[in-house]
Amino acid sequence: MTENSERRVVSVIVVNEASVLSRITNLFSGRGYNITSLTVAPIPESKYSRLTIVTSGSVRVIEQITKQLHKLIPVLRVYEHADLVEKEMAMVKFPITENLSDINTLCEAYNGKIVNVGDNVVIAMVTDEPKRIDNFLAVIKRYNPKEIVRSGAVALER
């Protein structure tokens, strides 16, 4: 139990059928594995969906996670690669009274912009690596964000 825990991204291709998501999440909770984030969407023009799960654990735990996932009947493939292109999206709601040009400039540095303007608030959106999203969210604290939502990571191996 003293083995080093590290962050890993696991991609899972599953048959897109009823209750498949709960099979996956049950497995994680039942065996005591962590889920940092989980995204899922159908793969276009196929009967499959792709899940991207960000998890953490020792090498042995990660190996067990991939093996146990693969054991589930509707799971076609499990990828656990280190060499990934990984992206995450975040949306943030700011009061309209904040310095919008500063906010917009910051967003641009993180592949984003202000995407919606209302009577009292604006919504900004950025897309970047999860670590950079962390940075962005730390930096924009001074502009009094009212609400933040992160999408969870998606990834493709290079």
Place this chain on the structure above:
Amino acid sequence: MQITGAQMVIEAFIAEGVDTVFGYPGGAIMNVYDAIYKQNSFAHILNRHEQASIHAAEGYAKASGKVGVAMITSGPGFTNAVTGLADAYMDSVPLVVVSGQVPMSLIGTDGFQEIDAVGISRPCTKHNYLVTDAADLPRVLKEAFYIARSGRPGPVHVDIPKDVTAQIAEFDYDVELDLETYKPHTKGNPRQIKKAMEAIAKAKRPLFYLGGGIINAKATYEVRDLIHKTGIPAVETLMARGVLSFDDDLLISMLGMHGSYAANMAMSETDLVIGLGVRFDDRVTGKLSEFAKNADVIHVDIDPASISKLVNADFPIVGDVKNVVNEMLEQCEYVNPDNYESWRETISNFDELHPLTFHEDTDRLKPQWVVKRVGELLGDSANISTDVGQHQMWAAQFYPFTRPNQWITSGGLGTMGFGFPAAIGVKAACPEKVSINFTGDGSILMNVQELMTAVEKKIPVINIILNNNFLGMVRQWQTLFYDKRHSETDLSVQPDFVKLSEAFGGIGYRVTTKEEFDFALKDAVEKNIVAFIEVIVERFENVMPMVPSGGSLFNMMLLEKKETK
């Protein structure tokens, strides 16, 4: 052909060659029971509790090597069955369990006898289905049987809403299975096998570690061959009893928490563990960091997730044990049995130092004697089921097993109440053998209603109740580790077991001497009806040797030596 969903269940069972179904009817499964009423192809055994139906199907599956089948209704019928599903899942028992569900229109409305059955069975089945269209049933049922028996076997649960069993659709069971996402890996990697054989040839103190997977893979005789050709000694797990015959010179004994001194010492001193169909359960390994500390590990298993889960495998081989062992047999010329002469001698010295035995008592019967005596009287002619506790360990230690599928026990889940219904299933599968259930005064009351099943269907299970007026195994731990505080384990207040059996129409014996026991067993076998043989045994007998939970295999508590005069 166009038939109802209920008829499809029957037709699928017939196509799969099912001859016995265990179950209990109820509202949501009535359409299927109506179809059962109208057919003559298979027998239905009505258990008196759904948990017992699943255990009976497990007993049937373990004794026959075929898929066990059970049928239950929704809600409480299903929840009663969950313990059985979990038991089958832990011990890799192939089952197909069909449950009724409320009609589709009521799902999610908290309808009468509604429960999210697939939600509950998900973590304790190999796979499960909620069938929402009768047109899917032929495929689902065929997949269910295939998934249950292939790869690492396990229970598959099929939940069918009542209106789906009434719905008419096309039935064609000759559909090709297209399971793109499920392809068990059955053939071991030849290069890995070759490397493993080279490691065996080089090892000085190799040891076969045999598990229940060998019995599931029907690989017993191949494994016996391999062991005899290589001259390498073997230990068995609880689930592997019978892989080697009790009188095989190369069988050391069972290992683990209540394994023999020689078996546990051999595992501690070996330089190469050859694990076949095992999973390094904590009851086997004791303290992991001290387990087979100086050994390399060859691990053959059909389930990749079992390999390097707890103990790192130096030679991992994913595949069906039978295939892999056949491959190994072809490369046996590498291995010279004479090389292990001194290792075999070391092991027999261990065994002479602390043999697996017990002390006779002139006043009271010893439970171990009872097990041995049944072995002497019935031996190969009996199949042995057990409940869970001290009696289970004594049966595993002292019964002279001669063949696979002779030993039916709840290993992984450790389910009290397993034995009696399982023994009913065993008798249904193997009517020519005597079906014995070793049980305790605690366990037997957990499915005692099965007396009615056995009487009604004339299934002559002989239950040997080793009565020590204690929940014995827990009492043993309390004695050893809780300073003799016997909290809630004293079972002195008991039914009259003889009258209890008789009240259902069975036969009962209460014995206190060896002569009485011999008479009772012979009489019960002759009378050929369900029996309770209550044996009054020494109250405070402990199962020995014992590796305390979390301890190292080589640190055993041993049977105290008796002073000889």
